[in-house]
Amino acid sequence: MQRISPNWTLNAGMRVMFLRPTGLRPLRFFSSSHMPVTIVPNTSANNPVALERLRFIVNLTDPVFRGVYHGKRKHEDDFEEMKRRSRDAGIKSLIITGTSLRESRHAVELAKEHGFYATVGCHPTRTTDFEKHKSGPEGYLKSLEDLISANLTGPGRVVAIGELGLDYDRTHHAPINIQKEYFRMQLSLVKKYHLPMFLHSRAAHADFVQILTEEGFGNNGGRNVGGAGGVVHSFTGTVEEAQDYMNMGFHIGLNGCSLKTPGNLQAALSILPQWIMFETDAPWCSLTSTHASKPHLDELPSKYRSVFFPSGTKPDRFVMGKPVKSRNEPITIGGIAWVVYCLHQKAREEGLAKGEQMIDMPYWKIVQKAYKNTIELFQLPELVDA
Numbered sequence: 273m274q275r276i277s278p279n280w281t282l283n284a285g286m287r288v289m290f291l292r293p294t295g296l297r298p299l300r301f302f303s304s305s306h307m308p309v310t311i312v313p314n315t316s317a318n319n320p321v322a323l324e325r326l327r328f329i330v331n332l333t334d335p336v337f338r339g340v341y342h343g344k345r346k347h348e349d350d351f352e353e354m355k356r357r358s359r360d361a362g363i364k365s366l367i368i369t370g371t372s373l374r375e376s377r378h379a380v381e382l383a384k385e386h387g388f389y390a391t392v393g394c395h396p397t398r399t400t401d402f403e404k405h406k407s408g409p410e411g412y413l414k415s416l417e418d419l420i421s422a423n424l425t426g427p428g429r430v431v432a433i434g435e436l437g438l439d440y441d442r443t444h445h446a447p448i449n450i451q452k453e454y455f456r457m458q459l460s461l462v463k464k465y466h467l468p469m470f471l472h473s474r475a476a477h478a479d480f481v482q483i484l485t486e487e488g489f490g491n492n493g494g495r496n497v498g499g500a501g502g503v504v505h506s507f508t509g510t511v512e513e514a515q516d517y518m519n520m521g522f523h524i525g526l527n528g529c530s531l532k533t534p535g536n537l538q539a540a541l542s543i544l545p546q547w548i549m550f551e552t553d554a555p556w557c558s559l560t561s562t563h564a565s566k567p568h569l570d571e572l573p574s575k576y577r578s579v580f581f582p583s584g585t586k587p588d589r590f591v592m593g594k595p596v597k598s599r600n601e602p603i604t605i606g607g608i609a610w611v612v613y614c615l616h617q618k619a620r621e622e623g624l625a626k627g628e629q630m631i632d633m634p635y636w637k638i639v640q641k642a643y644k645n646t647i648e649l650f651q652l653p654e655l656v657d658a
């Protein structure tokens with residue numbers, strides 16, 4: 273098992289999934305059935321929402337789901353149990369993110385094995401790998417390209433290029449000039465393969481926007497230069513930064529880290545429905561009790577709590593079939609969507625809303641919108657319900 277880095281992106285991440293709580297009627301638990309059922313919209317936060325209409329985006333990296341923490345095995349491999357919980361909570365599929373050549377290969381393998389999807393790219397903190405490659409940066413790029421071109425169709429296919437971008441919080445992994453150079457270099461693959469991007473930007477907004485703009489991605493998601501849009505995932509920026517991304521034609525992915533501070537909540541609230549996506553960044557970026565999201569999460573109805581946040585154990589007291597505390601899982605995606613729903617409810621009550629179009633949407637509808645955005649961006653027509 274490979275070592276887990278504090279940087280969650282260092283491992284092939286099973287990311288972006290589609291929660292599809294199917295077969296669930298109000299006041300009942302989820303079933304794994306995929307039968308379409310009647311929709312019962314309900315706009316009250318205190319009443320059950322028709323979960324059969326819920327769909328989510330989720331992420332999770334994998335070694336902790338094999339029981340390995342920081343390179344040490346702490347408990348049995350419970351990947352299949354995690355998958356079962358996800359499926360029972362309605363997760364319809366997963367996109368497994370690649371964060372380096374090696375991890376991208378792993379992501380594609382996992383995607384093929386489990387019938388999910390993968391992304392291929394090099395995360396900013398891994399960009400020194402370009403220069404360490406035996407055939408140099410061009411060879412590294414070529415290897416990424418070969419992986420993409422060989423896996424463009426069918427189950428397990430590559431649906432996005434990424435992660436790619438800039439991370440100035442972690443320049444000890446790769447200096448700024450290296451990050452910039454290989455961010456730009458990977459954009460050539462985007463133009464050539466017309467795939468959406470899985471973008472990462474941390475404390476680097478001005479440079480991030482500048483490079484994208486210079487390369488022709490400054491508007492319409494880069495479609496004028498062969499691009500196909502993208503999502504700026506794990507968004508932790510400001511209202512103004514969110515506005516920039518929407519103006520450029522990019523979606524914005526929210527997870528627990530995106531809902532940490534009052535400022536984060538304001539920015540999350542400003543995202544218009546057509547640009548919103550939900551994710552978890554599991555096993556990182558949990559929603560925690562010290563975050564600004566907490567009061568909203570406290571309002572989560574118990575029928576959802578039991579599905580999205582079932583009681584777990586510490587790794588050293590592991591019980592097969594139970595989640596592990598501190599290890600985020602795809603099922604918590606429902607909590608992300610719930611917090612966003614509450615933000616809009618509250619803003620509407622207080623007359624402070626910025627994302628006015630979303631403000632009257634019930635929970636299920638916000639989730640449905642994010643699901644639809646995901647299917648459209650990553651071009652997954654097979655996941656559209658009949």
Ligand SMILES: [Zn+2]
Nearest residue numbers: 281435472506
């Ligand atoms: Zn990232």
